[in-house]
Amino acid sequence: MGQSYSCHKISGGKVQGEILFSQDGLCFYLVDPKTGVVIEKEHCLYGKSIAGKIIVFPYGKGSSVVQADGMYQMKMTGMSPAGMIVENADTTLAASAIILEAPMVNKAATEFYRDVSDGTRVELDAENGVITLL
Template sequence: MVQADGLYKLLMKGKHPAGLIVETADTVLVTAAVAMEIPMVHKVDPEFFSEIKDGDLVTLDAVNGVIRVGAK
């Protein structure tokens, strides 16, 4: 429930994430993302998180489960 509450507070302040990229999604996170219309891709290879760098431009296609990464 903490995830949902935290996401809701961010949403109300206009500071919510544009999308979520997670290795493992639990029921609470999925429910919160759906309710708040935040796109999400899960079951992401853990190596992805070590390869992405601060400042990378990430495009998320949650419908097809596609993540594209490019430099700014």
């Protein structure tokens, strides 16, 4: 195992996957649940799949119903992100992740953002608040 970074558990779980960064907030309702592809036209990840990725994004967008439904639809089709690292987790986003048992953390160490880029494989241990490079 490689370098480790601290983070703060929102919703537990332990997953491995590739990192995918988003500069834009994410509305899970604007992701195609059949493919995991972001369909929000102005989004920086438009046309890219978040399925199976550990997605790093600044905040969630949309009402509680929209966020929870979007996450639920993706979970039902197996197209959910493996895990989520969010900078500013609002109550809606956090509650949706907890209800759907989706690993989510916030407060990742500053060095994480400096050292890690798209495609880096990591293990996200949300339960213990650790992100480890693989």
